[in-house]
Amino acid sequence: MKGNRTGKGHFQVKGSEPLAKKPVMARLPVSIDTTVRELAGDELSNWIREAIAEKLEREQHGIFRMNNSSEKMPQQDMSA
Structure with missing residues (x-):
């Protein structure tokens, strides 16, 4: 993926969606x-x-595959 300078010091990547401002x-x-x-x-x-x-x-x-299978993913403790 090669980019082109826009003249403002930023690159515009050809063939992709616009880049986020932040x-x-x-x-x-x-x-x-x-x-x-x-x-x-x-x-x-x-x-x-x-x-x-x-x-x-x-x-x-992976999420799609898990949602379409009978297996359940173990829950992670996110409180730490």
Whole structure:
């Protein structure tokens, strides 16, 4: 996925929906940050977008599969 500069310092990715105005940010452990930057090279933002999209797809597929099976997923304690 290659992007084009819009002239305002932002990238517009061809063939995808518009990007959110507010970015998502997260600090990563040093080892993960180093590996991601090495793998992504000059396409860091696109690489991260694709990684998040793949995770969402897997999660949604898993939820769909669980909703259509007789098995129930164990409940996690989210109070901690």
